[in-house]
Amino acid sequence: MGVRNHLQRIKAAAREPGLAWDRVCREVRPVYRGRGTCPICETEVTFKATREWFRDHLFCSGCGSIPRERALMQVIKDWYPDWQQADLHESSPDERVHRVIAASDRGISSRLSRECPGYVASQYDPDTPWGELDPTGQWRSEDLEKQTFPDNCFDLVITQDVFEHIFDIDAAFREIARTLKPGGAHIFTTPLVNGTAPSEQWARRRDDGSIDHLQEPEYHGNPMDLEGGSLVTWHHGYDIVDRIHDACGLDTTIVLLDDLTRGLKAEYMEVMVTRKP
Numbered sequence: 001m002g003v004r005n006h007l008q009r010i011k012a013a014a015r016e017p018g019l020a021w022d023r024v025c026r027e028v029r030p031v032y033r034g035r036g037t038c039p040i041c042e043t044e045v046t047f048k049a050t051r052e053w054f055r056d057h058l059f060c061s062g063c064g065s066i067p068r069e070r071a072l073m074q075v076i077k078d079w080y081p082d083w084q085q086a087d088l089h090e091s092s093p094d095e096r097v098h099r100v101i102a103a104s105d106r107g108i109s110s111r112l113s114r115e116c117p118g119y120v121a122s123q124y125d126p127d128t129p130w131g132e133l134d135p136t137g138q139w140r141s142e143d144l145e146k147q148t149f150p151d152n153c154f155d156l157v158i159t160q161d162v163f164e165h166i167f168d169i170d171a172a173f174r175e176i177a178r179t180l181k182p183g184g185a186h187i188f189t190t191p192l193v194n195g196t197a198p199s200e201q202w203a204r205r206r207d208d209g210s211i212d213h214l215q216e217p218e219y220h221g222n223p224m225d226l227e228g229g230s231l232v233t234w235h236h237g238y239d240i241v242d243r244i245h246d247a248c249g250l251d252t253t254i255v256l257l258d259d260l261t262r263g264l265k266a267e268y269m270e271v272m273v274t275r276k277p
């Protein structure tokens with residue numbers, strides 16, 4: 001980010017009421033600032049965090065990515081160096097990837113869609129018939145639990161922080177396994193907030209479609225619903241590996257990277273790699 005842009009942000013923050021001064025201070029004196037090489041930009045950048053919670057606030061000056069996106073990119077490159085030749089399905093990418101991609105160079109989805117000719121994005125979009133492109137042609141409408149893709153059609157399936165919002169995770173894991181080619185993989189992030197404690201279901205869908213809140217309702221930002229956010233349905237732990245195996249028979253490796261020189265440091269940084277033999 002250029003100095004001018006930086007100053008404009010400080011000025012904008014100063015004009016806002018309430019916490020403005022606090023925000024100005026954070027911009028001027030961030031929690032962390034350091035140089036390094038971004039796995040997405042592939043160039044030397046500045047990583048800067050204006051808040052203690054690195055997971056959402058340790059940004060790359062080049063692509064605006066956050067740590068889990070950089071970890072995902074690093075794992076894709078390490079495990080599938082030929083990813084640019086892959087038939088790749090990304091479910092529910094950040095909405096910014098749908099804007100003119102050439103003009104928006106933010107984060108990992110943008111790079112995957114730009115450099116991978118076989119990239120297909122899908123969104124859970126009940127307003128568009130399942131399996132069809134939305135009117136702008138930017139994504140295909142898919143229910144991850146009941147996909148319309150044929151069997152064995154993808155080398156890679158990518159999901160970023162999606163599995164904590166799905167009701168029937170077993171069905172979604174089975175469907176992803178079905179659509180993977182032999183030798184393919186589902187590479188994904190979801191916060192393993194329960195760690196070594198068992199996963200807990202947070203909300204479930206009743207047979208009549210209504211929602212049964214098993215715990216205090218919790219919402220995260222949702223690219224398709226910027227105001228409402230997505231309901232959290234699961235608090236996952238490391239036992240997600242067993243869950244996936246029980247659901248679809250595939251083995252999963254949990255990869256945890258920790259390297260500040262590549263901007264890889266944050267809470268809940270695990271990347272899961274589920275491989276189809």
Ligand SMILES: [Zn+2]
Binds near residue numbers: 045060063064
């Ligand atoms: Zn970057």
